[in-house]
Amino acid sequence: MQQTLSVIIPARNEEESIGDVVGKIRSLHPDFEIIVINDGSTDETAAKAHAAGATVYSHPYNLGNGAAVKSGIRLGSGDIFVFMDGDGQHDPEDIASMLAFFPDYDMVVGARGMDGQASFERAVGNKVYNWLASYVSKFRVEDLTSGFRAVKSNIAKSYIYLLPNTYSYPTTITLGVLRDGRSVRYMPINIRQRTSGKSRINIVRDGVRFFMIITKICTLYSPMRVFLPVSFAMFVGGLVRYIYSFVTSGRFTNMSALLFMTSIIIFMMGLVSEQICQMRFERRSSDRGVSKFKPKQ
Secondary structure (H helix, E strand, O other): OOOOEEEEEEEOOOOOOHHHHHHHHHHHOOOOEEEEEEEOOOOOHHHHHHHHOOEEEEEOOOOOHHHHHHHHHHHOOOOEEEEOOOOOOOOOOHHHHHHOOOOOOOEEEEEOOHHHOOOHHHHHHHHHHHHHHHHHHOOOOOOOOOOOEEEEHHHHHHOOOOOOOOOOHHHHHHHHHHHOOOOEEEEEOOOOOOOOOOOOOOHHHHHHHHHHHHHHHHHHHOOHHHHHHHHHHHHHHHHHHHHHHHHHHOOOOHHHHHHHHHHHHHHHHHHHHHHHHHHHHHHHHHHHOOOOOOOOO
16 A cells, blocks of 8 residues: 655754654655654754755744654644654664564654763653653553654644653653554664754753653553552551551551551552543544555565
8 A cells, every 4th residue: 555654853943953864754755744743943953954845834933843753743744744853863764674664553652772861861751751661651661752653644643732842752642552452663773963052951851850740641541450559558558557556556547447448548549540540542433444554464
């Protein structure tokens, strides 16, 4: 089945690299739609991207990386969307390898190795996020925050209302796809040295933001995987407190009762949240209908 493809590149102040990125994609895949979302750049990013052959859409001011991605999703006309950065770190030659997995997979993600991380601190942070996402989704997530990925357009559009305006859109769409029972493939990639500027991600500020978003999305998609450990911890705390107070003073304390009651309340809240989550996703699945892609014969 013939598939059209849109490459979506969010960019802000990437005049030194965006022309080369767009030019390389255009030379390798002349029939691809290339959309550069100029997210309030103060340099010649828009002009360089347009000159290289991209369709440019400009935000009047900086709205955020996720907001740029959402604009690209709204504008893209392809059957498959490829998201990549405009700073030269992602190799356009890897696009062809990603597309080889379609239509069997719904999303293909470029997975970075330890040497592809911007710093040791971010590598450790990403490992923690990958573990948390793997626990919630019951699927081995190899690179939760990778911005280099290809996804079927109808799936990307169905999650646009959930995507944040910040750098955390890969987290949201990954957990959403896995929660819906879609297929995901991780493909190892090599990250090249940035050819312009420096990363604008702050370890502390954005690290806390990432954690809050991941926690929120995990609770949204699989509540019991979050509520149950907390409930169990409260129950164990109450049990330990009861055993200690019984051995030392032969009585059942108010603290033990409080911990047991809290454990039950949290567990019941998790059950209610799980039922609400299930009903909401069943309704969304029926509203979206069936994908237009057909498996290979």
